[in-house]
Amino acid sequence: MPKPIVAIIGRPNVGKSTLFNRITGGRVAIVEDTPGVTRDRLYRDAEWCGRQFTLVDTGGIATHQDDPLVARVRSQAEQALKEADVIIFLVDSRTGITADDEEIAALLRRSDRPVILVANKVEDFSDPTVTHEFYRLGLGDPVPISAAHGLNTGDLLDRVVELLPAVPAGEEGDALKVAIVGRPNVGKSSLVNRLLGEERVIVSDLPGTTRDAVDTYIRRGEREYILIDTAGMRRKSRITVPTERYSVLRALRAVERADVVLVILDGTEGVTEQDKKIAGYGHEKGKATIIVVNKWDLVPKDERTMDHYREAVRQELSFMAYAPVLFISALTGQRVDQVLMTIDAVGEAANRRVATGTLNAVVREAVLLTPPPSVKGQEVKIYYATQVKVKPPTFVFFTNRPEGVHFSYQRYLENQLRQAFGFEGTPIRLIFRRGRER
Template sequence: MAKPVVAIVGRPNVGKSTLFNRIVGGRVAIVESEPGVTRDRLYQDTEWAGRSFTLVDTGGLDFQESGEINEGVRRQVELAINEADAVLFVVDARAGLNPDDLEVALIIRKSKKPAVLAANKVENFKFETDTYEFYKLGLDEPVPVSAAEGLNTGDLLDRLVSLLPADTEEDYPPDTIKIAVIGRPNVGKSSIVNAILGVERVIVSDIPGTTRDAIDSAFERDGRHYVIIDTAGIRRRSRIEDPTEKYSVIRSLRAVERSDVVLMIIDAVAGVTDQDKRIAGYAHESGRASILVVNKWDLLKKDDRTMNRYTEKVRKELGFMQYAPLIFTSAITGKRVSNVLELVDFVAEQHSFRINTPDLNNLLKEAVTRTPPPSEKTKRLKILYATQGGVKPPKFILFVNDPALMHFSYLRFLENQIRSAYGFEGTPIRFALRKRTKEVEK
């Protein structure tokens, strides 16, 4: 089941990013312990009043000084709005109504998407005059807020979640493996999908998915059920590049949320870009099984070391996904495309693999005996007991004497020991440390 997507739009310096951080609770400011995960976040999962959703900060809409929205900026706004389930439109109550606000409001009204108008930087909540002029935008009653102080954001979120679509269940057989094909525009996502379906031949149906402009292609192979979610709906326009790049992530977020296994498509010619890191990072953070598919391999001049060198480069750029299998394909020639589903089956099994508790504890006991945990002053970490608390992704609960003594590097050591013994290829691993009722997530 996919989380609804909410896009924050508005002019520069109206407080979009401040409101974004306020709503997600400042979690985006936490420094990642894992190297290689991009910190340039445009999105974050959050919840309010029991409703989970993904918030996307569009940020940095560069309007011309004249107040006219150029084609590129208009395209940015349109893409963000069209990809979202609801829109959070932020205006500056202190600066007052701006002609650019009217342009954005017009786009929102034409989209017919549900929207909440947040009048930010309100200093006095007793007087409606601070927000009265924003009624001209035609977007219902503005909600006065102060994102910096956190004032009235609860009322804003109440209004927002009331507009989100109801959760719906997908009608597929319970053993269906849902495969999301994600990546930047023009890396060959649709070509990979078509090549896989062309190889398999037995297409059951093409069903419009909840991802806009995406198609769920359901098919069978050897009695197993699959659904491929193709996210390749955005087409780059010759004069508009950056907007398409930025908002391709929104479509990818949707597909990842609905999937079991992610095919992260990388352009062999372009290599791993910052946008690739963002998109792959969301699959990692969402706990999905993942496969790195380097497409357009036929376009490179190669020698007997090319594949090894390319593998090293990808592993370095996507250091947080060392567990993900890497395959080099050409959707045009069909090279290795037939191997992709074999990898999908494999990582799906790894994603749901479970270790029985005695074997897990024996493994960790041996690991701790060979390499004891580091001590802090006179106190040393003790791992008292372990159990696997879940799958998809595998989650291990470690009962310890003091969670604060666990260093991320030792947790990584334990993860490597588990992977060495049991594989878990293609899937991230999660840990939880517990002392009585306390829990610290990795």
């Protein structure tokens, strides 16, 4: 299960970022007395009484600067309503209720999300009348706080934790987290639907309809998965819709918390620059990756079309030669069964540990077969290796000259390890350290 999300909403200048920093214990950011000062940190993890959650500061959500304030505040609130498990609605006890507050309150009253109404900037907690007028918003008892001084914020957090969804038993454990990423409209939601075997995510022809990452928990026999369905990532220059900034962040976050990344390509198009960038995120983060070429039903083909496409993928994504390539149709269901099987396989490979003895037998033979080239007349010796980590499998090689192991020789060693141990679908890392013969 992902961490629950708690959003702070409210009109500009009520103290959202002050409260955000107070709760997450971040450095108190430079807050100015100017309404609408933009910050770029939207999400931060927080914990209270052992419960973890992700806090969102909606003041940082990008909106059209040209839009009237009311529209901006409303779109931020709507965004928060879509994804938050609990909402903190912040008002300013010094200014009292404004038209913007009324507008947000109306939105909140129509939604079914738990809302905590919080009156900020309270100086005198002994005076019960300071928060009285806020009852009129129809959202229950206002909680008085001072975000700037950290007064009563503990009580507020108690309320937040009470309202968080319960942690379902046994769900924290072994489920493999699978991020489904790709450009808008390549068929991410359609694939998720197929994998679920039922229509649960709304699919539409409009690019970018799937705005938020949706986490779905599925079980197949003994195995459990969490599918993280992300919104399409747009090229930076084309980001015009306010929520796009959100989408890119979410997609990156999805990759970060995933064990396996499915990069979905549109079979009717080649591999684009955007595809490369998306695939690159997973590679850099050391995630096991599967390339899924979708809409294969639409591709006019003969018996060589698949090989051609595969070659193109290999060429464009040459940095991830380890990733298996599948050709599917989310629409007809063709070969979709291979997706879960391949997820299992690459998930296992990413977690594989090789015994030190076996590893060194392979390394010795590889070195014997092709010794490392010497550098400036000096011999380079590889003494032994050991696996220090999984996800991704990471190996430390001890050598007399770590800087002398040429990149092409590192490639050679990587290939030898792959030949011996597989590791299909996962990057592996080789680290060279100075050491002595054992």
